Amino acid sequence: MYDIIIIGAGPAGLTAAIYARRAAKSTLVIEAKGFGGQIIKTPDIENYPVEQHISGLDFATKLYNQTVALGAEFIFEKATSIKDNGKTKTVVTPKSEYEAKAVIIATGSESRLLGVEGEAEFTGRGVSYCATCDGLFFRNKAVAVVGGGNTALEDALYMADIAEKVYLIHRRDEFRGEETTVSRLKERENVEIIYNSTVTKLIADKRLRGIEVTDKQGNTRELEIRGLFVAVGRIPENKNFGDIIELDASGYAVSSENCLTKTNGVFVAGDNRGKEVRQLVTATADGAVAATQAVRYISNLNI
Amino acid sequence: MAVITGTADNFDTEVLQSDIPVLVDFNADWCGPCQILKPTIEEIAEENKSVKIVSVNIDDEEDLSDEYDVFSIPCLVLFRNGEEAGRSVGLKNKDEILDLIGGN
Numbered sequence A: 001m002y003d004i005i006i007i008g009a010g011p012a013g014l015t016a017a018i019y020a021r022r023a024a025k026s027t028l029v030i031e032a033k034g035f036g037g038q039i040i041k042t043p044d045i046e047n048y049p050v051e052q053h054i055s056g057l058d059f060a061t062k063l064y065n066q067t068v069a070l071g072a073e074f075i076f077e078k079a080t081s082i083k084d085n086g087k088t089k090t091v092v093t094p095k096s097e098y099e100a101k102a103v104i105i106a107t108g109s110e111s112r113l114l115g116v117e118g119e120a121e122f123t124g125r126g127v128s129y130c131a132t133c134d135g136l137f138f139r140n141k142a143v144a145v146v147g148g149g150n151t152a153l154e155d156a157l158y159m160a161d162i163a164e165k166v167y168l169i170h171r172r173d174e175f176r177g178e179e180t181t182v183s184r185l186k187e188r189e190n191v192e193i194i195y196n197s198t199v200t201k202l203i204a205d206k207r208l209r210g211i212e213v214t215d216k217q218g219n220t221r222e223l224e225i226r227g228l229f230v231a232v233g234r235i236p237e238n239k240n241f242g243d244i245i246e247l248d249a250s251g252y253a254v255s256s257e258n259c260l261t262k263t264n265g266v267f268v269a270g271d272n273r274g275k276e277v278r279q280l281v282t283a284t285a286d287g288a289v290a291a292t293q294a295v296r297y298i299s300n301l302n303i
Numbered sequence B: 001m002a003v004i005t006g007t008a009d010n011f012d013t014e015v016l017q018s019d020i021p022v023l024v025d026f027n028a029d030w031c032g033p034c035q036i037l038k039p040t041i042e043e044i045a046e047e048n049k050s051v052k053i054v055s056v057n058i059d060d061e062e063d064l065s066d067e068y069d070v071f072s073i074p075c076l077v078l079f080r081n082g083e084e085a086g087r088s089v090g091l092k093n094k095d096e097i098l099d100l101i102g103g104n
């Protein structure tokens, strides 16, 4: 049995591990993929206090090494559920079960899928969820970006420097993202904005060759493209824990400022928590708060 | 077995003509998830005699990534008898990669 199990080795979970270990609690981090979370996808972090510039990989590696040096243990399995046994909790994975006095859920978020047929099959064959990761594969090719928020606008601007042509497809007639980015996009000769439209078909053989776009009137149009960047938001990774924590309408964990949930001894930290700002600095802050609360909870338990 | 560096020159002999299955890891130095994945790939290479692991740097070998329709990394492609027998895109844990190797 561990004192604290942390689910997710992103910035929130790793910071929670630092605080848990510094309070001398035995700590297991259960991570589905590899340490670091979303941030390992970006080469440039320029808004985290102290470091003027650091890559996501360096940030995550330093943070991970810090937790290992403090004695946190890691296993790389996906947590599929949490059982509340009262004074202890059991975290279930496909291979095993792990018991602890307290659990911190720091599972972050994943890219939202478009929901078009063939999407999974052609992910990595032209369909992508990260322009800064995969953009260079489409040098001097035509691509499309789907979405209406800041990520979509920034992805379109980023791809305008790399690709020959960028279609920006948005289902409404106005963007949610920043006005200045929209006007910068409109100045780019190789960017074409397609409003009131959705992607209704992928045209592909072994790789993406094009898409079919349908507007609100039902008119369709085929675009010959090689890359489709999906930027339609993120979804919190809470679906395995809906019974043990309360989720809001969008699937985010309902919690107090202290990262407490409806279940005693279960805490949440990071991007999967309902809050306004989802950044590294708020994720790490949540990690510190949740671990401190978990330590306090354990010291009040009589086991 | 150690991880072998795959190039356009040795791809035919090391991968397509191989007697045992080959897992090709398409990656790049600038790709964060690829670097996180690397120790796992090396571990699998050390522990498994029945599969060969070949690492292809997509910046050095643009033609290879194009030929195999690799447009996102990390990308793992399993070859059996010179044919693609499985593929996985994105960061995965060790068990998932072993499943890819074993399950195909």
Ligand SMILES: Cc1cc2nc3c(=O)[nH]c(=O)nc-3n(C[C@H](O)[C@H](O)[C@H](O)COP(=O)(O)OP(=O)(O)OC[C@H]3O[C@@H](n4cnc5c(N)ncnc54)[C@H](O)[C@@H]3O)c2cc1C
Pocket (backbone or CB within 6 Å): A007, A008, A009, A010, A011, A012, A013, A030, A031, A032, A033, A034, A035, A036, A037, A038, A039, A041, A042, A044, A045, A046, A047, A048, A077, A078, A079, A080, A106, A107, A108, A109, A110, A130, A132, A237, A240, A269, A270, A271, A272, A278, A279, A280, A281, A283
């Ligand atoms: C391209 C990009 C660039 C960004 N740039 C910046 C920036 O410059 N500055 C900034 O402040 N923020 C930036 N962000 C946002 C920042 O990365 C996130 O706010 C932060 O990573 C959130 O941390 P987290 O630990 O809450 O979640 P995540 O980073 O999402 O980590 C969650 C972890 O939990 C794991 N997990 C999920 N489900 C399970 C499960 N069931 N079992 C086990 N493990 C599980 C995941 O595999 C993942 O490793 C960027 C994000 C992206 C995508």
